[in-house]
Amino acid sequence: MTARSAPSPSTGEGRGGNNVPPAIELRGIDKRFGPVHANRAISLSVPAGTIHGVVGENGAGKSTLMSILYGYYQADAGEIWIKGRRRDIRSTADAIAAGIGMVHQHFMLVDTFTVLENVVLGVEGGPLLRRGMERARAELERLEREYKLEVDIDAVVGDLAVGLRQRIEILKALYRGAEVLILDEPTGVLTPAEADHLFRILRALKAEGKTAILITHKLREVMAVTDNVTVMRRGQVVATVRTAETSPAALAEHMVGRKVLLSVQRTPAKPGREVLRVEGLQVIDGAGIARVRDVGFAVRAGEIVGVAGVAGNGQSELIEAIAGMRAVAAGRIVLNGQEVATRATHLTPRALRDRKLAHIPEDRQRMGLVVPFAAHDSAILGQQGKPAFNIGPLLNQRGIIDSCQHQMDRYDVRPDDPHLKSANFSGGNQQKIVLAREIETDPDLLLVGQPTRGVDIGAIEFIHRRLIELRDAGKAILLVSVELDEILGLADRILVMNEGRIVGELAAEEADEQKLGLLMAGVARAA
Amino acid sequence: MMVLGAGAQAQEFVPALVFDMGGKFDKSFNEAAYSGAQKFKKDSGVDYREFEVTNETQREQALRNMARRGATVVVAIGFAHATPLQVVAKEFPNVKFTIIDGVVDLPNVQSVLFKEQEGSYLVGMLAALTSKTGKVGFVGGMDIPLIRAFACGYRQGVVAVNPKAEVFENMTGTTPAAWNDPTKGGELARSQFDRGADIVYAAAGATGLGVLQAAKDLGKLSIGVDSNQNHLHPGSVLTSMVKGVDVAVYNAFKDAKAGTWKGGIQNLGLAEKAVGWALDDNNRKLVSAENEKKVNDAMADIVSGKVKVVDYRAGNSCPAK
């Protein structure tokens, strides 16, 4: 089943005759984390001046492999060849010196620093900051212009939106003169427009003869920008193919080892009674900035209402306000016909849960789980007071573990061990744990934020199916996502948010990517 | 471990010493006890057992261990031993106990109290006689009755010489660290010097070292306590209020060995030469013959009963404010 059409990782070939040696060649890379065998004898060759895709389900070992190349982890066995020379990469400093740059899946930025400080960290150019910083500023401004990577150099990173933070990561790599740029799931946090912008940059780099390795779960992107693509599964390379000679369906099958439905099948919605009503809602954040402004809409039973928008336009605050986690500055929220939040009073998250609200948060690590807890303990977060999980004053330990085991089996969580630490599950599986927990409360209203961020296709298919099932069971769902595919595939009605306001509402049938894109960018305004 | 039974006691003479929390090298009354015991060891050739208490629970344990392991006479330093000794002394009626600074009313206990106020009165007088500013200071370790008695005697002495004199009084702290904080002691002394005092009396254990040092550094005078501390900074320590803990320990051991040890309460003062003021080569130049005479006269008056020095502890109040 391994389709090895083009660039073979075998040696020799790349160096024969007048051929340029591959920019990167990995041979027999092996890596274990305690009992986890993350990479098994991986060989991979990336020709110079190409964009190379790496795909694979969650936990396949993609990030690990790239971190080894970047010197962050040390391989247990194997060799790294760069431009035809074997290199010992013992630290990230070695990798940087070898011309490798990496944009990590979880950004490696110091939140309290300015953009400039983050970029120069490690390449300050002298023991005193002043001179180096001035030079860096000039150089950075040049890079920003050249690649259209605008960010305010003096902004504090903690205040910036994720899309901007990614630009900083790319700037960091470029500033260090990277010849090979590794991007680990860069588009997970970007809007389509931002993603397109990123790809333009990648193509520009390629035109300069630079090489890029792109890890992503989005096959569309693989097809659009890469020259070759490697598929990983369970720590192994299962295929390396020329992009031009493959299809999304074929890649997906390689990834999960079976056929995958890439789009969701669904019947038209049959909206029932109104479950959620939001009127004139205003939310102000800690810094006193209004993040949600005069927002009003309703969600009915049996329908999915999607909220589209570029990340950081108030969607998160909107969801958190409805979930009772943020104060309401003006307006009101009505749940099941009962007023639950106004400026004067608002129910606590706990009381809202008692009123059949469930919430799948957009950031599972920060909110959805308690990372160091055993899975079964994370699986009752928010439900710790539920009678089924308590016997008198005590927690019903057996019941909790059984329930978690049951959910793991039903939602195909792997490994299906409730005793394992939550941190030890891959992103997709963590998401399934949260999903299972929230859906199984049998809510009237389900708030869903970025349900498939960083989740592999197999899991996405599953999650989407569950959401549709839930809708069909007569639940009201409010879905926030920056993935237009997802919104278009799932939502029955679509609201578009821009700078805290709802700038448009479209029925599913009339929506398409272009219309949404314009609304999201704030250029158009729909009735 | 516990082979020493009652039988062994009869033949062997085993003196023992239990120190208070500050430890045997506190430059103060524990150390005085230590030097008394050392002197006894040197003079008699008999070694003694010792233990330094490090927490409250150990007091009773230490006293009992000493008794059980064959001590003939056990000297306990510090008032805090009174309550545990009350228990242990009853358990071992054949063992002789001496407590310094505390009272236990049992036949086999000898309670040695000192009239610190009398010695303090004399150094107070000397301070007032020597002071050029009419302002003198007192730095105590902790605000407890014992230290108040020092302070009160001192004040009485000062006022007796100069009724208009001002006495600054500071306590170091409220935790055991108060007895071991020379830095703070130095600062308190300096604060008093800043306010015009030119002589400061320290009754604060090792904290007092800082007081003496500060006086030395600023060219002022200090008064030491418990042991003769005149030698620490010759020419800067005006005098020391000596308290004969060393003598008491020495005597307890010696009497017990000689069979002349007696239970009961001893309240030792100037008359018994158990407290007093120190005059030696180190401070000779600081004390004029006239002042020396005045102080010695007062001493005679106190001994004769002509002058009464009030003990703060008797009525929880001090006549001199």
Next chain:
Amino acid sequence: MARSSDDVPAWVDLALLPLVNLLAAFAIAAVVIAILGENPFKALWVLFYGALGYGEAIGFTLYYATNFIFTGLAVAVAFHAGLFNIGGEGQAYLGGLGCGLVGLALGGWPPAIVLPLAVLAAMLFGAAWAFIPGYLQAKRGSHIVITTIMFNFIAAALMTYLLVNVFIKPGQQSPESREFDPSSWMPFVHEVAARVGITIARSPLNMSVVVALVASVGVWVFLWRTRWGYALRVVGHNETAAVYGGIAPVRVVIGAMALSGALAGLVGVNAIMGDQHRLILNFTGGYGFVGIAVALMGRNHPVGICLAALLFGALYQGGAELSFDLPRLTKEVVVVIQGLIILFCGAFEGLFRPRLLALFRRAPAPAPAKA
């Protein structure tokens, strides 16, 4: 036990490793002792025998261990809520005041009434003393480390004032209260045992040790088997997740500190009602500070805390015997040995860990972690 590594037998992690570390500490201590001119083997034997060799020694060891269990649990509970309570010392002091007041006021009453009241008062006073820093942390963001340090000092000042000016027995120079009526004493274990016909050596060990064990089990149940403990741990690990999960961090923080203070306050029961039977100065003797090391060495788990408390109790008692029998090993040397043990068993825990774990990891297949 939630904390053991996923892939080695629990006994390696929880028993073998600490033992190896303990041996390393003793090895260094032996060098120090040899330098001071004593026979290290003899010294270690005296230390060991003096701590556990005979009835009375065991009694003292357990008495000290009781104090450490209380302060260790106190630190651990706060720690699980993400709070670093350095104020155990002050809270214990106040706890002693609380039960002391009961002892003074209700002296003649039946023990069945006085003792529970004393325990309650100790917990209440300790809790109150921790409540204020907890409240300030939760509501005002005042850093708990500073406020609890400050509250230790304030407690010392308050107690000195009360003992010197209020409770002091008239005509006495020692700043201590009168003795409580014997009916209000926490019964000694040797007395209780004697009542049922068992003779054990006399020591300050009193029924507070039972309170300590009950508290240990209680803390375990509370933290890992109740929804309130669950809420507390969630707040400690991730406040955002707590808010998301319907938990109010403010209440949890205040509650956790109050509970922590209540546990520390129980030191008062052991020391005041159980041993001294009167209010005195400094009966806390640093137990509050050592409790930090006890909790962290015990990995903030009641079982670990009890074991660590036992170790420290043994060091306190054995150390006293050491300086008793080998005069060259002063009380300071004993402190050095204690420091070494904390250093090796606590801080250098990782020194042998990877090697030891590697040794045992190979053998069994990665078994699913057991609770």
Next chain:
Amino acid sequence: MGENGVLLLLMIDATVRVATPLVLAALAGLFAERSGVVDIGLEGKMLGASFAAAAVATVTGSPWLGLVAAVLVSMALSMVHAVACVTYNGNQVVSGMALNILMAGLAPTLAFAWFSQGGQTPMLGPGARFAPIVLPFAEALAPVPVLGAIYGRISGHNVLVYIAALSVPLVAFVLYRTRFGLRLRAVGENPQAVDTAGISVAGLRYRALLCNGVLCGLSGAYLSIAHGAGFVRDMTAGKGYLALAALIFGKWRPLPTLLACLLFAFTDALQARLQGAVLPGLGAIPVQAIQALPYVLTVLLLAGFVGKAMAPKAIGIPYVKER
């Protein structure tokens, strides 16, 4: 200048003297904690240093050699902390506590073994400790009103006071204006970011702890060979903890930390002068109430004005890449 003015100047003087060891120790803690390593062991390191300083100054008669010894000992202790916490990922609080307890025992033990004076060193003579330095023109300016008095107060401290005063801007400069400072601030916030930027996290933390050792050594030396004249057991008397509190109070920044130290020192000086004060109508205030004043005041200030202290984000967490 009236008598009150003079008293105020004298109190400022006292404040400076008491604040000096706190400032040095708090800045030492700043290096450690900014790098992400909790340092509750300031007390122990200070104690070790003050012993080393006094011992060497006694033997050699030179305060400078004493100072060097103090710094070396303190650095060595910092390295123990570093090995435990950085290399072996040990618990930072336990390591610090262990150092505190170890030194509380070791310093007097060594002192006893060395000098046989009961766990303390002999009192140092004038040549063996740092004497006050009279700044140039202090005498000449003395007659000038106000200015002379103020300058006279600035003059006349020992060298460590001036070092402490200079160390605040110096540390601020290092922290905010140098490469090392930038990396230090980064590693305490996000060690992964530092690591992926090609900088060794462990290397940085080791260097931070070396700086920590130097400053802590100065602080300890101040106690025994500058302000005091010899080592006495437990002579730090909680100053390490107080310095830590000042560091937190100052939100891990040099200047606010200095102010916190000055505040602690000032309230301390104040309480010394307030003891025995009589409140009209209430009579004499109990000494203990006045002694507790600095602590109460600190709590009130903390609750009233200071607001939430944001610690370096990575503090206390060992940096482990592979779980």
